[in-house]
Amino acid sequence: MALIENLNLSDKVTQELGRAIISGEYSNDSGFPSEAKMCEDYGVSRTSIREAVKMLGAKGLITSRPRKGIVVEPASKWNLYDTSVLKWMLESSPSLFVLREFLQMRMAIEPQAAALAAQFATDEQIKQIEQALKGMEAAGSDPTLSLHEADIAFHTSILAASNNRFILQLRDFVSTALNVSIQHTTPAKGSIKAIIEEHDKVYRAISLRQPERAKSMTAYLIDEAIIFIDAEIAKQEQK
Amino acid sequence: MALIENLNLSDKVTQELGRAIISGEYSNDSGFPSEAKMCEDYGVSRTSIREAVKMLGAKGLITSRPRKGIVVEPASKWNLYDTSVLKWMLESSPSLFVLREFLQMRMAIEPQAAALAAQFATDEQIKQIEQALKGMEAAGSDPTLSLHEADIAFHTSILAASNNRFILQLRDFVSTALNVSIQHTTPAKGSIKAIIEEHDKVYRAISLRQPERAKSMTAYLIDEAIIFIDAEIAKQEQK
DNA sequence: ATTGACATATTGTATTACAAATGAGAAGTG
DNA sequence: CACTTCTCATTTGTAATACAATATGTCAAT
Numbered sequence: 447m448a449l450i451e452n453l454n455l456s457d458k459v460t461q462e463l464g465r466a467i468i469s470g471e472y473s474n475d476s477g478f479p480s481e482a483k484m485c486e487d488y489g490v491s492r493t494s495i496r497e498a499v500k501m502l503g504a505k506g507l508i509t510s511r512p513r514k515g516i517v518v519e520p521a522s523k524w525n526l527y528d529t530s531v532l533k534w535m536l537e538s539s540p541s542l543f544v545l546r547e548f549l550q551m552r553m554a555i556e557p558q559a560a561a562l563a564a565q566f567a568t569d570e571q572i573k574q575i576e577q578a579l580k581g582m583e584a585a586g587s588d589p590t591l592s593l594h595e596a597d598i599a600f601h602t603s604i605l606a607a608s609n610n611r612f613i614l615q616l617r618d619f620v621s622t623a624l625n626v627s628i629q630h631t632t633p634a635k636g637s638i639k640a641i642i643e644e645h646d647k648v649y650r651a652i653s654l655r656q657p658e659r660a661k662s663m664t665a666y667l668i669d670e671a672i673i674f675i676d677a678e679i680a681k682q683e684q685k
Numbered sequence: 686m687a688l689i690e691n692l693n694l695s696d697k698v699t700q701e702l703g704r705a706i707i708s709g710e711y712s713n714d715s716g717f718p719s720e721a722k723m724c725e726d727y728g729v730s731r732t733s734i735r736e737a738v739k740m741l742g743a744k745g746l747i748t749s750r751p752r753k754g755i756v757v758e759p760a761s762k763w764n765l766y767d768t769s770v771l772k773w774m775l776e777s778s779p780s781l782f783v784l785r786e787f788l789q790m791r792m793a794i795e796p797q798a799a800a801l802a803a804q805f806a807t808d809e810q811i812k813q814i815e816q817a818l819k820g821m822e823a824a825g826s827d828p829t830l831s832l833h834e835a836d837i838a839f840h841t842s843i844l845a846a847s848n849n850r851f852i853l854q855l856r857d858f859v860s861t862a863l864n865v866s867i868q869h870t871t872p873a874k875g876s877i878k879a880i881i882e883e884h885d886k887v888y889r890a891i892s893l894r895q896p897e898r899a900k901s902m903t904a905y906l907i908d909e910a911i912i913f914i915d916a917e918i919a920k921q922e923q924k
Numbered sequence: 925a926t927t928g929a930c931a932t933a934t935t936g937t938a939t940t941a942c943a944a945a946t947g948a949g950a951a952g953t954g
Numbered sequence: 955c956a957c958t959t960c961t962c963a964t965t966t967g968t969a970a971t972a973c974a975a976t977a978t979g980t981c982a983a984t
Binding site for chain 4: 514516
């Protein structure tokens, strides 16, 4: 999974440091080690350390200044929409709460994306959504196919059809959210048909160019997931 | 404005290269120069060039591999929520169309943020929103104060009150959007009172813990701006 | 035509050296 | 004593050099 192979040294150091920073190993105690110290710790040259530091700086995790050394930025400065940062967060956080935040974000983005798609999608883009929907239907009746992957394809095809770069950019974010979801939601087998039916309603609203319906259908879809997670969290807190 | 002073060399190179990449100077033609070439072009050591390349790579703009050289990633890979990337985009794009995309994003984020704030904001956070609103009122009657800054403070205080890290992260994004807006919207002086009145409705909905009203009031607020920009774009296309 | 070996260009890594910035403490001064 | 100024030490910033690793294309041999 981690696949820390095939990476060059500075990338490997970046991975390790990034994970360590986000899991809070340097937040409270004696501060961040100096470049020289890290050279020893990791057994690599200062060149590689510096390149790693620059990359982490570009993601908003740290800053460095002469004599002062390297300091970890407050979490509010971290670029959470960077896929690496997102990955490190998921590796170090209890994911049920992060998942709720994910879903709240999806509740913001996806209904609006669906509405924009209904207004501005090209015929080609609508065909893409249709293809993804057919993929879900196929996976619904054929267990060898992945319903999960088709589901992701459906949602991202809508993001693409919004023709808004900032929304499309959240593709990885939504994919990640859906991937995390799958770990918690045991897909009630009987309801697969219902799920596909609901996705179909979203598709039809978009293809019929009805922004408001597309928006509320999508909101409905995500709200179900939020209700499920809220229940899950409540269950966990009871223990 | 640019303030390219006070930066170290690798940061300066990063700025220049980033701007050049996003404005498309390397997208179609002979490809990206090699590190050695850039050392000559910029008159700096390979160390600085490499650090700049690493930073741009961390923002998703380029990748580099031995023998193959440095290649510009497709725009879909760029991390648009990186404040530097955002800045470079605004410097190189006709901002009226970018502004519409900004507003579409705000239409996704802010109503949801307001709804979450109505549900989960602490009393302290609601007080913050109230403070920002009072700031707007003060600026409305005192021309020496900046209504614009108070406006930004109001919107970001709601993002903070959502208590969702992913939404709060978009603070810079929303600030930037509002800053760009001001360049296009000549604030009709008579309507200032109306604008403040609408912001007050959002605040009251949040403080009364009414998520749905907070959401629709915020959506109304942003929709007005979208209508304005659409008209502006139509006007420009007529010419 | 396919394969294999080799030359070549480019990034990757290490090392050394010195410059620049800055914070802390010493030294000096009223 | 209070305050300023100077010096020094620490840490990052920049440069230069050298060689390793990697992948691409070429050319020859089968």
